[in-house]
Amino acid sequence: MPCQSSTNSGGGQALPPLPTKWPTSQAEWTLFIQRAQARDQAIASGALSLGINVIPSPLTVYDAITVPPSVITGATASLSSTARFGTSSLRLTATAATVVLTLGASGYPIPIAPNGQWIGSLYVQTSATSLAGTFAIVTPVAAYAQNLGDSVQANTWNRLYDTFNLQADASTGCTVTLTFTGCTVGQTIDLEGFMLETTDGYKTLPSVFQVSSPPRTWTDIPDPGTKPANNADVTAANTSLDTAHVNGVTSSTVSTGAAYGTDLVTPGSGQIIGDNRNLPPLLTAGSTTAWQGLTISYTAAAGSPATATISVSAANILGLLGAAGTVSYGASSQSVSGTGGTSPTYYLYYIDPSYAGGTLPLYASTTGNDTRQQLGIVYIGSVVVAFPTSGTSSGGGVGGLCVCDDMFIDAETTAREARAGHLFDCLDIPTQGMRKFRRRLHSVEYGTVPCVRITTEAGAIIECSKTTPFDALDGRTVYAPDMLGVQVVTDRGIETVTRVDDIGEQAVCHIHLGGCSYAAGVDPAHRIYSHNVIAKP
Numbered sequence: 001m002p003c004q005s006s007t008n009s010g011g012g013q014a015l016p017p018l019p020t021k022w023p024t025s026q027a028e029w030t031l032f033i034q035r036a037q038a039r040d041q042a043i044a045s046g047a048l049s050l051g052i053n054v055i056p057s058p059l060t061v062y063d064a065i066t067v068p069p070s071v072i073t074g075a076t077a078s079l080s081s082t083a084r085f086g087t088s089s090l091r092l093t094a095t096a097a098t099v100v101l102t103l104g105a106s107g108y109p110i111p112i113a114p115n116g117q118w119i120g121s122l123y124v125q126t127s128a129t130s131l132a133g134t135f136a137i138v139t140p141v142a143a144y145a146q147n148l149g150d151s152v153q154a155n156t157w158n159r160l161y162d163t164f165n166l167q168a169d170a171s172t173g174c175t176v177t178l179t180f181t182g183c184t185v186g187q188t189i190d191l192e193g194f195m196l197e198t199t200d201g202y203k204t205l206p207s208v209f210q211v212s213s214p215p216r217t218w219t220d221i222p223d224p225g226t227k228p229a230n231n232a233d234v235t236a237a238n239t240s241l242d243t244a245h246v247n248g249v250t251s252s253t254v255s256t257g258a259a260y261g262t263d264l265v266t267p268g269s270g271q272i273i274g275d276n277r278n279l280p281p282l283l284t285a286g287s288t289t290a291w292q293g294l295t296i297s298y299t300a301a302a303g304s305p306a307t308a309t310i311s312v313s314a315a316n317i318l319g320l321l322g323a324a325g326t327v328s329y330g331a332s333s334q335s336v337s338g339t340g341g342t343s344p345t346y347y348l349y350y351i352d353p354s355y356a357g358g359t360l361p362l363y364a365s366t367t368g369n370d371t372r373q374q375l376g377i378v379y380i381g382s383v384v385v386a387f388p389t390s391g392t393s394s395g396g397g398v399g400g401l402c403v404c405d406d407m408f409i410d411a412e413t414t415a416r417e418a419r420a421g422h423l424f425d426c427l428d429i430p431t432q433g434m435r436k437f438r439r440r441l442h443s444v445e446y447g448t449v450p451c452v453r454i455t456t457e458a459g460a461i462i463e464c465s466k467t468t469p470f471d472a473l474d475g476r477t478v479y480a481p482d483m484l485g486v487q488v489v490t491d492r493g494i495e496t497v498t499r500v501d502d503i504g505e506q507a508v509c510h511i512h513l514g515g516c517s518y519a520a521g522v523d524p525a526h527r528i529y530s531h532n533v534i535a536k537p
Contacts, residue, residue, distance in 0.1 A: 017200060053195045055110055055176065057211050059103045060194045061086035069105030074098050074183070082190050084123045084157045085209065089192040094183040098133075101178045103194065108140060108173030115170055116198050120146075121161035121206040122178070123193035129154045133180040137164050137196070139171035148180070153366060157192075161206045163199065205442070292316045292326075292448055292505075296348065296383050299394045305337040306387035310346060310364050312380055317355075329378075330359030340389035348380040404451055404463040405507045408524035415509040415520060418444060427489060427529050428516040429471040434489070442512040451506040452480050454528065456488060456495035462521045462528040465508045471517055471531045480530075489529045491519065 018036065023029040053060065058068040063086040067077045072092065080091035092099055104110060112118070120135055131152055136145035146162035176196060180189060193209045294315035300308035311333045316326045329350065338344060346364040353376030362380075363370075386393050405416035409424055418424075422441045427434065449465045468480045473487050473494065483497045511518065521527035 052197055052207065053210050054112055055103065055194050055196050060192075060211055062088045062090050062192060071100075071102040071105065073100045075101075075189075080188075080190055082125065084125075084192045085211075086192070089125075089190045092180075092189045092191065094180075094185055094187045094189070096185070097181065097183050099180040099183050099189065101191070102138075103176045108138075108171070108175055110174050110176060110196065112139075112166070112172060112174050112196070113198065114172055115167050117167060117201055118164045119161060119195075119197050119199050119204070119206045120164060120176065121159060121193070121195045121209075122191060123157045123159050123209075124152070125155065125157050125190040126152070126188065127154055128152070128187065131160070131180065132182045133178065135160065135162060136177045136179070137166065137174050138177050139166070139169055139174045141169045141171055143177070144169075148178075156365075156367075157370075158367065159193070159206075163204055294381065294449075296381050297394065298383055298385050299392065300385055300387050301392045302340050302388045302390045306340045306389075307335065307337050308385045308387065310334050310336060310348065310362070310383055310385065312348060312362055317378070327355045327357040329357055332359060332362035334362040334364045336364055336385065338385065338387045340387050343384050343386045345382055345384050347382050350378040350380065351376045352378050402465060402468060402509050402511045403520040403530065404465075405446065405509045407463060407520040407522065408527065409518070409520050411524045415444075415511065416446070416507070418509070418511070420444070424511075424513055425519040425527075426513060426516045427471075427518075429473070429489070429531075430475070439513050439516060439518075444509050444511055446507065446509060448505050448507050451503050451508065453499070453501045453503050454480060454483050454488075454497055455499040455501075456490060456528065457498045458490070458492060458495050458526075459523075460488075460490040460492070460495060460521055460526045460528050461523065462530060463503060463506065464520075464530055465506075469531050470529075477531075489517070490521075491525060491527050 018039070019028065019032055021028070023032050058064060059070070062068070062079055062083075064079075067079060067090065070077070070090075074096035075092040075094050078091050078093070079088040081088055082091070083089050090101075092101060118137065120137060122135070124131065129151060131148045133148040134145040135148055136143050138144075144164045144166060146164065148160060152158040152160075176194065178191070183189075195206060195209055197207055292315060293313065295313040296310070298308050298310045300306060312331065314329065314331045316328050332350075334348075336346060344366045346366060347370065349363050349365075349370075350360045351363065352360060355378075384395070386395060403415050405414065407415050409415055409418060409422075413422065418441055420441055420443055423438045424441060426437050426439045449467070451463055451465050453461060453463045455461050464480055466479065466481050469477045470480070470483060470486065470488060472478050473489075478486050481500060484500045486497050487494050488497060517529040517531040519527035519529050
């Protein structure tokens with residue numbers, strides 16, 4: 001059961017996918033119409049009436065004053081202040097070698113759509129460095145279990161997830177059962193953030209964690225009588241809008257009540273909206289934000305444990321609509337420890353929900369999904385720390401690593417136009433040699449960094465950051481500035497690089513494809529395959 005995640009999916013059973021190819025024949029048009037009608041019928045019949053996370057909210061975030069009804073064997077249960085999302089988490093203290101938790105008191109209390117595919121995920125924290133056991137979806141028909149056999153980072157929150165195929169199961173209810181084996185008596189296991197969501201089979205990563213959402217309708221408006229889980233917050237005082245805003249006039253105050261009290265029309269107010277779908281597409285789907293002047297470095301020393309200091313330079317975020325287009329951050333650093341001879345990747349970020357800037361604490365995590373788990377996170381970049389077995393070591397990280405944003409990844413799409421789910425032409429030379437395949441884009445970030453132009457003997461050209469690595473055919477990893485004379489794979493075969501030219505700072509796209517090379521270039525018919533080593537699983 002892997003320990004990472006990302007992206008988003010609707011609730012209930014999967015919709016029939018529309019064809020991705022533009023219809024050019026009567027048969028293709030007929031298929032398109034059939035799929036579109038099937039999608040309309042699925043929505044209208046309530047097939048998507050479940051929320052994104054079907055697990056009831058009391059079993060996902062433990063904000064109650066007592067442990068919610070659950071079936072627990074081999075452990076005692078309590079609420080712990082060590083929380084990942086809410087005010088507390090569920091703590092299991094082992095009284096036996098095998099600990100079993102079943103969400104819900106009896107029966108099959110979790111509603112599911114029949115004949116679906118699912119992604120199950122949870123957050124877990126324990127003092128151990130590995131977890132053994134199973135994560136299972138149990139219906140009246142069968143139990144669908146995946147192994148929990150994972151290495152985990154001790155004493156920190158780890159997200160575990162896996163996929164479950166229930167397409168042959170017409171059940172409309174289930175339980176989620178966790179079984180931990182090999183526990184020691186007194187061992188504590190903190191749990192939170194359970195999530196069960198549908199998938200169409202292409203999506204294999206869980207969405208950003210969401211508490212159970214209310215039923216949805218064709219209009220996406222909650223059904224009559226639907227109320228938020230915490231009714232105490234729903235009062236006339238904190239749900240009213242002043243007359244000026246109702247009439248579309250911008251005034252200085254939106255009346256949100258004493259519990260919230262700051263209006264959303266004030267730039268930098270620090271108030272957070274529900275999620276990024278409430279923002280204009282410019283801010284969520286455009287290449288509007290980039291770092292300027294950013295450098296990441298580290299120094300490490302051997303020891304038991306080995307230690308390192310990660311440093312981030314003072315830098316600016318560009319492209320914000322307010323604050324004269326920039327927000328400035330001071331230099332920062334963070335100390336980490338590890339095992340000599342290992343090279344973990346640390347993902348770096350600030351927490352700054354109101355874009356206040358200044359000098360802030362630097363956060364460094366080896367779990368990449370941690371950079372997506374709070375709305376206030378400002379992602380900086382990443383660095384691979386090589387902990388030495390003796391002496392010291394040092395190196396640099398990347399805040400933008402990949403191709404320039406105007407490079408073509410196919411005949412109709414540049415890198416800056418690619419969105420999650422777009423298919424890329426890929427290679428993974430170290431594991432699969434010269435076998436080409438296609439892979440969907442996981443996610444993309446944008447930055448402005450020093451770049452070079454690489455040209456081959458046959459005229460293939462790629463412009464990319466200086467920190468872009470290439471898988472050389474002799475087994476080496478070679479970075480862009482050192483590519484002169486190195487053989488690369490292009491659309492037309494193997495070619496030798498004959499020029500490497502400095503082109504200064506350029507806008508780049510940090511492409512996440514799960515650690516493989518992909519094709520990009522100035523000419524969409526003559527591209528070069530470069531590799532994103534930081535995205536390696």
